[in-house]
Amino acid sequence: MLLAIDCGNTNTVFSLWDGEKFLCTLRTSTEHTRTADQYFVWLTTLLQHHKIKLDVDAVIISSTVPRVVWNLRVFADRYCGCRPLVVGKPDCLLPVDVRVDADTQVGSDRLVNTVAGFDLYGGDLILVDFGTATTFDVVDTDGAYIGGAIAPGVNLSLEALHKAAAALPHVDISKPQAVIGTNTVACMQSGVFWGYVGLVREICTRIKAEHGRDMKVISTGGLAPLFQQTEALFDHFEDDLTMHGLIVIYNHNIEQGNT
16 A cells, blocks of 8 residues: 655645555644654554554655655654655656756655646646645646746735734635625735735736647645636646645656666
8 A cells, every 4th residue: 555645834644545546635734843653643543533554565755844754754664664755856756857947946746746737637737736835837748847936825925914914813715705895804805815816817827828838727725616716717626636646656666667
């Protein structure tokens, strides 16, 4: 059984893959101080609730938080008895090219999403990921990653607004009933919601014009369905895009005899 781990800036997701389907997906907050032993206790406790044993013989990791990777490696070695594949490391082969400026490090999550998007939809894609940051990743005709754009995440923007302006409260993002807010919360929600609708539409429009070909826009991340409610911003939504990409990358390394 394969354990796929996606470590983001806010949350870390563990998914068990039996070769045909995901048996279970579990989420915890990302903390660089969490030890391998703590990961094991947390994971096995929840798996017992789902009546699943931690019978794992392979692990693949994608992480945007370098300090977390060491303890995840120790966890894989100590409790799964294997050396994990880590996306972005030289020994983890990718089935697509990465064509960016020399010496540029691309976040592993963006590479994994590229692999997943190309596997599911082919080339000429814009992948919009609503995470801690809102990222736009461009997939070329042959599946290569060729760059993109990074904007502050929706919740990050709201939190910064609350912290920087003493009179503004903390609010949750939601679709406002009207553009013109009649109270402070409604005004903030309108500004953020419609601001991000405009941001996504404008960046995607400019990417398509610069790319010079028709492109599909694929969204992922928890807030993507919220923005799709009102505006047809995306052609498809993929909730498990990153996990799908990890499976594709692992299988590619198996095929190449790299495990």
